[in-house]
Amino acid sequence: MTDLAQRHRAATTIVDGNRSAAVYGIRGMAALALLTVHVAMFSGLLGTRALGDTRPPSNALGAFLVSGLPSFIGVFFVLPALYLYLPLAKSVIAGTRRPAQGRGLVRRLLRLLPAYYLMLAVVLLAFHRGVVDGVWYVLRPVLLLQVYAPSPFVPKLLTGLEVTWTVPTMVQWYLALPLIAWASHRYAIRGATPAIRARRLMLPVPLLIGMGLAWLFFVKANGWDNRIVFWWPQGFAPSIGVGMALAVMIALAQVSPVDTPRFLRAAAGKANLFYLGALVVYLVNCARPFSVIGMDAIYSVSGLLVTYLMVTAFGLLTVPPLVAPGARGSRLLDAVLTNRPVVHLGRVSYGIYLWHFAIMHFVLQPGSVRTGAARPIRELYGTSGFWKLEALTVAGAVLAATVSYYLLERPVAAWGDRLLSRRRPDRPPAVGTGPPDRLAVIGSAPDPAADPATDPTAAAVARAVADRDAIRANLLDLERAMGRELLATASLTGDTRQRWDAATVDLTALWDVFTAYSDVVDRAAAALRDSRPQAATSLLDGPSVRLTGAPAPLDRRHITDDGQVRLTPAAAVARMNELFARTAELVVTVEAMWRDGS
Template identity: 30%
Template sequence: MPAHQATSVAPRQAPSWGRRLVGIEGLRGMAALTVIAFHVGHLTTPQVATVGQFHVLQYFNQGLTLFFVLSGFLLFRPFVSSLIAGSRRPTARRFWTNRALRIFPAYIVIVLVVNALGFSKTPNAGVEHPYGVVHGWQLLIDTLLLQGLQPMTLRTGIEVAWTLSVELSFYLVLPVLAAVGFWLARRRLPALVGALTPPLVLLVGALAGRYLLFEKLQGMGPVDAFAAQWGPTWTAVVARSLFLHADLFAYGMLAAVLYVLIESGHIRRRAVRWMRPFFALGALLALYGFFQGWGGAYGDGLVAITAALILLTAVVPGRNDKPGILGLFLELAPVRWFGLISYSAYLWHLPIIRWVQTNLPAAQDSRRGFLLSLALVLVLTTAFSALTYYAVETPALKLKAWFMARAKLRRAEAEPEQAPAADLVPVATPDAESEAGAADPKPVNVGV
């Protein structure tokens, strides 16, 4: 369709915060498994993780990149759906409430238990922090995910919690950037321009940040460069912030734009059938480029592109609206179930590795030692994660659904009466309205 031509094609399905896509839980599970394997190898059998058959483990930390790409895709998609449909923008208050209910309940429980057991990382002047129990202000800072704001507390508490601080920063920024996109669409620009603006802003900002960090590290040896990026330095605070990771979310957001265009019918189904093989080929090419060092300081971006294309390969249906081979694998019950508990697993696994190192004989630095350590950590992590998922995360998700229902009821009560009660007839199913608060779609200039 020409860019100047307006279109009134409505989405086939109304945008929804809660509708599950094929393979999403499975991808979360894969991301968590790779991060766990990376830390087990790096901390218990470092020689095996860097040389020999298992040297590929040194790249498994990129599971974090997949997590960020998934967040960008899933959280931006409702905004894009509403923008393309010409419906009401999801409210920032509900978005932030939902995110808080998703992140904090399990995190607070786990961080307090880990601290009580003496496995919190405590402030220290060196790159390697000792472990113990923290009290007072330090515990409050760790619990509120504020440790990333200053050098001395950057990696305290649960060591991987700095990534949650990056996520929270993204949550704060996303509704603001989305509002800019909606503002642009109201200025008679194509809706596609409004949808592409937020990810492009994040992408350009992060690429600029990565260039500045690269310049900062020029001339440093490996040890000094590592200390600058991971030690108690302001450089590390910036390096572990959204400023240098925003591009990873942006690639997921761009994938969300493409998916919504496909879902809403703005891209013809015949073209969609040809897209899926190119998604897979593009992912392989980007991954090959990463291993060949094409990206240099921007190598994580190639992994993010790979992750975004794999994500699209999984969620975009093939012929007859059936999932492909990747989607079927990701929907296997064990893979999908581990994805459900993956958030808790991500938080539990590193303290469990530290407990294993402290209380059990050191694993032999061999393939057998790695496999035994990985099996033990996975068993313990899965057990603790299932407990917190069903006892903490699931009730919090139910509370989130309760808040959504209350918000829908308030909106219904606030709507003016359109006709006498005797003449009222159902005009839409409950699913026709977005949980984000979408109004009836209006014709919009999509620009595709």
């Protein structure tokens, strides 16, 4: 088989039968689940007390089954928290510099906001143009203040925007997670080993879970009985905490595979068992403990507490089998989550979530488009049967989301990537942002500002520090590359599995060499500061980079062999560049194939 054919086979495995496709799949299932809950609410399938009297569900069995679907909302918060926090956790556990967050935040906002603003524009024009009473009417949702103004504890969202309370919540968590990482960095980085640093990074997790539970009781104690207030950012703190915990565990497994947590090992090998647990969580939610089965709301503090815990538990059980290193999945999960229609729904899941209320309004009150003044959706309760409204809402939301994804979201994301890449003159080219022939070279960096004619030792140290920083930047880019994440979360077989196993060994060795090399550079810089230029020169020129490994077999071992390999810094850079190039080629090839296939 030719090298090109091998690459194509590897990429096909990644696209068609992998954990990353399954992640799309679970997002698609979550979007459909939440759409179905809202259709059930306003078609009358679920009962309600919101209209003054108690209206029972129109179908008891259907209402029972739909009542458990809100569990899926945890997926939408666990996954973003995991992916946003992972590079931060990885840098702390590896003992390297924390990655800059500005560009990552911009990328995520470009993923979140353009689709939201498109939907907002359509809704305002279609349903509100006849009732706009001032600039603030429009600015409030534009500035993501629709949840908090004009009355924060009795929110009244605009018609067609009823579901958009989650957008401000997610944006606020995007801003909060880097701050949480910054607050815990100094304490965590002092850990002597990756495992200790990972345990220290877990400190915010129980605090976030406690915050969510405290918020529930605080809201009830103040009489703010509105589901939107319950689900302010504080309400989703437990799900965010689960995502952070998974990020820390995955980062530890990547930095130090021998320390892979047992929970991740179990998730990787027993996916069906985890999803059986998720099924139990769903059924518990269907039964609505301490509340009323088949209704559209929870009517007790204890019932809300169970719902909080079920949403968090559902995310904890469904996400790890899809993202744990070495996850094998199962035939059943692959059949459900990785078929092309479900994967497509996952790609456009954000749009489905955004558009489905607007689509329901188009279906239930098409005449409002002519007048530009739509009725609140509660006034339309029960005016359409469940299956008719479900079919039309799914079709309309998927169509709108697909158009938005391909004509707006993907082009804007690609434009943002190009713009941010052009504005990085201070950093080497990032792995995964260009074809293999334009990969960054480990150790490449501008010449230092020191004058070698007057202070050659200072110039050598400055060059070593610059090289070390360039190497660190390239390694972090490699770790964050999408192709690497695809490989790390995939269920691989055959040649692809062998190539990724070899690349994983190379990555571990790469970080080991870098850690030892970085220590030598730091010692050389310290020697120069202490006016010991000869010691600095000795460190930079001599075999000062020490790598610990297993001694050779006894019959081939020298009497002085202690299992250590000693390299000069230059040899260490050459070794890192060799390991880097092999891994980067596979990563960039897979990423290119993924983009072509998507």
